Amino acid sequence: MEEYQRAFIGRMVERLDAYAASEVTLPKLVQDLRGLFEVADPREWAIRDEFEDLWVDLDAECDLMTQPWAPPGLADDARLRRTIDAIRSWASRTADGLPAA
Template sequence: MEDYQHALIGRMTAYLDLYDSGTIPLLKLAEDLRGLFEAADPRELSIRDSFEELWVELDAESELRTEPWAPPGLADDAHLREILRRLRSWIELHGLAS
């Protein structure tokens, strides 16, 4: 990947921090992370696949909290914390600190 791609991925940490501080909701976090990833547009299949796996889990947890079809109590806070931890690790591996 090019430096600018690593830098865009590295910026994802700031969005995780905004979510952790309560500044942005989970839905916005998922949207912003997707946007940064798409802007980075990494070509490496392993990078794309590993992000997609994490993002799909994040998006699913977000839907369980926001969609009217989701039964109450189905969202899993422990699972969400684990996804966020794994996302931070993924960013550390593939991003440059911004």
């Protein structure tokens, strides 16, 4: 992975921090993470698969929390926190060039 790609993935941590500080909404976080990943455009299948697995969980939880069609009670704050923590860990490791956990 190229340095510029790691830099874009590292910026995901900044966006997660902005969400934690209530500076961005959950839908904006989901959108920003997807955008940063697309711009990074990593070629390694393992990195792509790891991100997609995490992002799809975040996107699904976001839908359950924000969409009017979502039945009440399906959203789970604890599941959201675990997913965000997992994305933070993945982005930090990947930006630092470390292998998957």
